[in-house]
Amino acid sequence: MRVVIAEDLALLREGLVALLRENDIEVVAQVEDGPGLLRAIAGHEPDLAIVDVRLPPTFKDEGLIAAIEARRRQPALGVLVLSQYVETAYASELVGEHTAGIGYLLKERVGDVRAFLDALRSVAAGGTVLDRQVVAELLAPREGADQTLPGLTAREREVLALMAEGRSNTAIAESLVVTPGAVEKHITSIFAKLDLGACDEDHRRVLAVLAYLRVAR
């Protein structure tokens, strides 16, 4: 896997580069701003870009805008956006029309190295990974809100939240301390309630998460 990193804080950038190299992931370019990211992507054609939301010169949302532009130019590129905070509005924009190969995580998730590497690989392979905080916000019951989505049970919401984080069925089962069979039953039920018909399983998982994202928009 070939990766480009766009992060302006040297301490963090160097830490990430070291982490990826130790785990046999090739870092082909390190850049500090949006235009640098677009140049690196055109030059190196990486599989994945890891992008900080706030980049120079204004430290607002340059990174997000550059990541969306990078995706527009190279739809096959996986984009993992890291941020010190998460905003559902940013998640919606990032997901946009192209649902595959998108990740949006809080920066501190890099500390859980195994899960972070799983997320990287998942995004590079076309999966969708959303931070559990985004998902929690999306799934939070709203006072006075219309239930646009058919009411999921509390357990189904938990399962959906873990799916949104890019967890496998086995991982979900471990996390909820239930059998993988039970998880599968919940997932089938979620798909049915969200009216996601027969198509390939991975794709349906993404759609299920997106169904919630769209409601939030």
Next chain:
Amino acid sequence: MDHRARLPLELGLPRGARPRRWMPTLAAGLSIGEYARSLERRLAFLTAVLLAAIWALGGQGYFWPAWAWLGLGDLVLLDFTAGWAWRHPPGAIRRVACVWALVGAAAVILVFTWLLTWLLAGVHSFWPAWALLGLATAGSSYSLVALHDRVLVAHGRRALRARIDMLTHTRRQAVAAQAAELRRIERDLHDGAQARLVALTLQLGRAELRVSDQPEVRRLIKDAQHEARQAIEELRDLARGIVPPLLADRGLVAAVESLGARYGLGTSVDATMHRALAPAVENAAYFVIAEALTNTAKHAAAARSWIVISEERRALTVVVGDDGAGGADPAGSGLAGLRARVEALDGSLKVESPAGAGTVLEARLPCGW
């Protein structure tokens, strides 16, 4: 009659009211007082001319009508100066004007009398000098005493105005500086302390991978990571409480739309903005809306709510309304806090919340920041 002869007669008349006829009539639009004064001057003039004619017909010689002219002139002069003094606003200023009118009239009479004695009797020394000096001293002394308080008050007012201007200016600077400072602190928290803690958890994660065969060490590292994550979360909450990142990054409308979506009240956002706002105004508007939405969600049991943000010339108007239970207490701590926030920017806050008929909150914030 020639031009020079007319002039002294009409000096005391209000401008634009000069009668064209020789003898004024009441129908010319004059008040009775003005009519009387005008008549008096014309009679004085006629008398003066008549006396001069008698002198001319009576074989001339010593020009005695000059003394009669002096008497008639005094009358007209006193009338004129009294009219001038009366035009001043009542009170100390009018009193001072009256004194100066008398002083002026006396001075003119003295000088004119001296002129006559010089011309007719050949008196060469300027005998009224000491009298004139006395008159001027008396007038000045009276003015000083009468206007002393007034001058002090005017000075006090000017000083007060200057002080208000200065306080307004420095308060604006303080509020603007505080807003800018809050944004800087928010950014510093994210990019400084929080970023270092993230780097720390990353290093700890790398270390943990290397000691996978030592469960004791692994557990210590996990604990350390947990502490670091807690610290990061606390910093994030702190930063969000100072300035929500979306507000800092994308401005008021984006932040408010996100707020509306979060409360999920079917909140509509209608914004008309032409330019970027100063951070102080943006922060205040945002917290007004956030507080209003929180109240709506907590107490109003509303089916829908709406937010209208509009910018006109020099003020930003924010309206937050709902169709809920109403009956909000304008003196409650939440609304009082908002009022203080808005008033710090010279803005105003209106709350209408009749029981059973929804709540509409309107904040007006001047944007000349």
